[in-house]
Amino acid sequence: MRSVREALAASGRAPxxxxxxxxxxxxxxxxxxxxxxxxxxxxKALEQVEQRVEVRAFVSDSTExxxxxxxxxxxxxxxxVLRVDYVSKEQALARxxxxxxxxxxxxxxxxxxxxxxxHLRPGRQDPATVKSVADRVKTYDFIDxxxxxxxxxxxxxxxxxxxxxxGIALGVAFAxxxxxxxxxxxxxxxxxxxxEISIMRLVGATDMFIRLPFLIDGLVKGVxxxxxxxxxxxxADRIVNEYVIQTVFxxxxxxxxxxxxxxxxxxxxxxxxxxxxxxxx
Amino acid sequence: xxxxxxVAKEYPRSGVALAQVSFQVKxxxxxxxxxxxxxxxxxILKLLYMDDKPSEGEVWINGVSSKxxxxxxxxxxxxxxxxxxxxxxxxxxxxxxxxxxxALEVTGSPKAxxxxxxxxALTQVGLASKATSYPRELSGGEQQRVAIARALINDPFVxxxxxxxxxxxxxxxxGVFQLLRDINASGTAVIMATHDLDLVRRSNYRTIxxxxxxxxxxxxxxxxxxxxxxxxLELTDASGDYRExx
Ligand SMILES: Nc1ncnc2c1ncn2[C@@H]1O[C@H](COP(=O)(O)OP(=O)(O)OP(=O)(O)O)[C@@H](O)[C@H]1O
Ligand SMILES: [Mg+2]
Numbered sequence: 001m002r003s004v005r006e007a008l009a010a011s012g013r014a015p016x017x018x019x020x021x022x023x024x025x026x027x028x029x030x031x032x033x034x035x036x037x038x039x040x041x042x043x044k045a046l047e048q049v050e051q052r053v054e055v056r057a058f059v060s061d062s063t064e065x066x067x068x069x070x071x072x073x074x075x076x077x078x079x080x081v082l083r084v085d086y087v088s089k090e091q092a093l094a095r096x097x098x099x100x101x102x103x104x105x106x107x108x109x110x111x112x113x114x115x116x117x118x119h120l121r122p123g124r125q126d127p128a129t130v131k132s133v134a135d136r137v138k139t140y141d142f143i144d145x146x147x148x149x150x151x152x153x154x155x156x157x158x159x160x161x162x163x164x165x166x167g168i169a170l171g172v173a174f175a176x177x178x179x180x181x182x183x184x185x186x187x188x189x190x191x192x193x194x195x196e197i198s199i200m201r202l203v204g205a206t207d208m209f210i211r212l213p214f215l216i217d218g219l220v221k222g223v224x225x226x227x228x229x230x231x232x233x234x235x236a237d238r239i240v241n242e243y244v245i246q247t248v249f250x251x252x253x254x255x256x257x258x259x260x261x262x263x264x265x266x267x268x269x270x271x272x273x274x275x276x277x278x279x280x281x
Numbered sequence: 282x283x284x285x286x287x288v289a290k291e292y293p294r295s296g297v298a299l300a301q302v303s304f305q306v307k308x309x310x311x312x313x314x315x316x317x318x319x320x321x322x323x324x325i326l327k328l329l330y331m332d333d334k335p336s337e338g339e340v341w342i343n344g345v346s347s348k349x350x351x352x353x354x355x356x357x358x359x360x361x362x363x364x365x366x367x368x369x370x371x372x373x374x375x376x377x378x379x380x381x382x383x384a385l386e387v388t389g390s391p392k393a394x395x396x397x398x399x400x401x402a403l404t405q406v407g408l409a410s411k412a413t414s415y416p417r418e419l420s421g422g423e424q425q426r427v428a429i430a431r432a433l434i435n436d437p438f439v440x441x442x443x444x445x446x447x448x449x450x451x452x453x454x455x456g457v458f459q460l461l462r463d464i465n466a467s468g469t470a471v472i473m474a475t476h477d478l479d480l481v482r483r484s485n486y487r488t489i490x491x492x493x494x495x496x497x498x499x500x501x502x503x504x505x506x507x508x509x510x511x512x513x514l515e516l517t518d519a520s521g522d523y524r525e526x527x
Contacts, residue, residue, distance in 0.1 A: 002386075199370055202330075203384035203431070204359035207352060210387075 006213035007220060013192060017185040018221065021269075024181050025225025025262050026232060028174030033233040033250070033258055035167020041247045042160040054125055055118040055134045055148040063142040071140050072116060080124040080133055085117040113144065127154045175265055182221065182269030183276075186214055190277040197278065207278075214274040215267055222266020226259035233258075282308045282470065283329065283439065288338035290324050290494070298324045299335070299494040304501075306472060308438070311465045313481050314474040316491035322474035325491070326443050329472070330362050331355045343438060360388055363432030363440040363469075367447035369424045371416045377427045378403065378412040384431045402430040406460060422453030429460060439470040446477060454480070 011018040059068055068086065076084045087095070092112040118133060134148040190197065200210050237249050250258070283306040290299040299321045306312055314322045327333045328340050331350055340347040345358050371380050381399045390398075403409050406426040416424050425445060432440055442461065446454040458480055465471045475481065481488055490498040 195370070196372060199372065199383065200387045201332075202359065202364050202370070203388060204356045204361075204435070205387040206356045209389070 003212040003216050007217035011185075011217060011221070014185050014188050017181065017188065021178060021181045021185055021266075022221050022224045022228065024174055024178035025222055025265050026228035028171050028178050028265065029226055029229030029258050029262050030232045031174055032167055032171035032261070033229055034236055035163045035170070036254070037233060037237060037247070037250065038163040039160050039167070040250070041245075042156050042163065044248055046156055046160070054120045054130050055137060055146060057116045057118070057134075057137045057140075057143045058113045058145045058147075059115060060142045060144050061113065067142060068114075068116070071142075075116070075118060075137060078133060078136070080120050080129050081118055082121045083119040085119070087115045087117055089114050116143075127157055178225070178265055179269040179272065182218055182266060183273030186217070186270050186273045187277050189214070189217075190274065210278065211274050214270045218266035218268075218270030219263055220266070222263040222269075223259055224262075225266065226262025229262065230255060230258060282306060282343060283472075284341040285325075285328070286339050286341075288325075288328065288335045288340060290321070290328065290333070291336045297494055299328075299491075302338070302491075302494075302496050304489060304496065304499055306439075306470060309465070309468050309470050311462070311471045311484075311486040312473070313486055313488040314472060314491065315476070315478070315481060315488060316497075318476075320491040321494040322491060323443055324494075326364075326441050326472070326474060329439075329441055330359055330364055356388075360435045361437050361439075363429070363435075363437035365425065365428045365432050365440070365442045365445050367444040369416070369421075369428045369448075371424055371427055371431075373416050376413050376415055377408060377419065377423075377430075380416070380427055381431045381434055384434045388435070390435075398434060399430075402434050403427075405433060406430045420453065421449050422456055425449065425453070425457050426460065429457070429464075433464065433469075437469060439472060440464060442471065442473040444474055444476065446475065446480070458484075 072084045072086060075081060089112060092115065096112060116137070118137065120129065120133065130148045134146045137143060138146045197210055234249070237247055241247050285305075286303050288299055288302045289297070291297050302321075302325065314325060316322055324333070328335055328347065329342055331340075331342075331345070331347060334347050343358060343361060345354060350358065372383065375383065378399055381402055382395055385395045385398060400409065400412070403412055406429050408423060408426050408430065411419060411423060414423075416427070419427065425448075429440075429445075440461070445461070446457050449457060454477065461471050461473065462484070488498070488500045489496060
């Protein structure tokens with residue numbers, strides 16, 4: 001097809017800029033992808049953590065079982081709370097022995113206090129909610145101590161936030177650069193073909209017909225950039241898998257979305273610039 | 282077919298290029314557009330093929346109004362208008378044939394008809410034997426003929442020519458002018474801007490003269506004796522800056 005042929009010929013005229021355009025698109029998607037992957041994996045880790053107890057409140061030894069039961073009923077009615085369990089001293093000991101295996105003997109009956117386990121509803125398990133629930137539980141006078149959201153859960157959350165923000169910022173920055181570079185490539189092509197384009201106008205070629213090769217050029221570059229980014233992200237993921245931790249990769253829809261994102265950037269870059277430069281001819 | 286009513290054109294920096302211009306061109310007519318350099322001839326032609334829009338007034342051409350036309354409608358209109366310039370505007374890296382074919386290819390003409398149309402157009406301008414020559418291998422007159430063949434390829438109802446003989450010597454000028462007369466004789470209207478007053482005097486075609494963007498004379502409205510004084514015509518002839526651009 002004419003448009004495709006012309007698009008490729010246009011890229012051939014400025015090979016360095018074309019490659020640069022593709023690579024910056026790839027970097028942009030790579031930034032989105034890498035941080036997206038971090039976010040996905042952290043989310044997965046959090047999901048596993050979230051299955052566990054969010055708030056554990058230790059009960060004083062001398063407490064009447066009735067007051068504990070009353071408190072549990074109250075706590076169970078908090079809107080954020082899914083379920084409240086009671087863990088007696090004996091159960092705590094049994095559980096500790098099971099978890100510790102060979103060190104089971106260290107524990108003696110009576111060392112571990114009884115406790116209340118508060119499970120939060122899905123979606124209400126973020127550090128802020130956990131803390132507010134914990135603070136309310138702490139107000140019962142028979143509660144000695146409250147533990148909640150081990151520190152690293154909070155850290156994972158902030159890591160996820162950082163990954164998301166950094167990913168979006170870097171991705172947007174690279175996307176902007178990619179669009180500028182694609183614009184520059186197109187300016188060169190438009191200038192190189194200025195006479196041809198002005199004659200096309202004169203004899204009645206439609207704007208769409210004149211623009212199409214440029215749009216296809218952008219589209220092809222965008223898709224190439226997307227695919228390149230996919231390779232980058234995949235390599236990064238393999239490396240982490242090999243040397244650091246087990247990770248999950250994107251599913252097909254996310255991969256498709258990444259390539260569509262590249263295509264979108266390419267077309268946007270050419271659309272913005274082609275409109276601007278064609279008007280001057 | 283073509284009608285300008287109270288057309289004015291103002292450019293942001295250079296000010297008024299046209300003011301109060303009104304005239305009509307009938308189907309199949311031949312019209313000369315004359316006037317000193319900078320009087321607005323090129324500007325009028327640009328308004329006709331809607332390369333630009335008037336600041337005031339309205340241009341009607343083949344049922345298309347400058348007030349409403351845009352995008353696709355303008356493209357379609359231009360397929361029915363042939364346009365040639367002083368500097369030919371051929372693509373240097375294509376043969377004569379390819380230059381003519383270009384106009385069909387970029388307007389989506391059916392492939393099957395292209396070859397026959399191109400060869401007919403080249404024959405019409407007398408260049409059938411030079412079909413495979415590149416522009417640099419052709420004389421000025423021959424290059425202008427290729428440009429005319431390209432302009433004729435879509436059977437235009439009007440041929441707009443902006444100083445088509447401005448870059449040609451006398452012999453070539455006569456040849457190209459004769460070609461335009463033949464084209465006109467076969468029913469296509471021709472609007473030709475020119476500095477060449479010999480050409481204007483020797484033929485008996487309608488003449489519209491501009492000065493400082495105003496229409497100062499139209500032979501269709503006045504008897505032949507009411508032509509502007511000769512000296513103004515000579516001044517016009519001498520002041521053409523096209524000579525510098527050669
Ligand atoms: N694109 C433009 N921007 C600003 N001013 C312009 C533009 N085109 C033409 N003009 C001005 O409009 C006026 C008329 O110009 P035009 O080209 O129509 O003259 P002309 O009669 O064709 O002259 P010539 O015989 O030298 O070709 C001039 O003063 C010119 O400076
Ligand atoms: Mg002019």
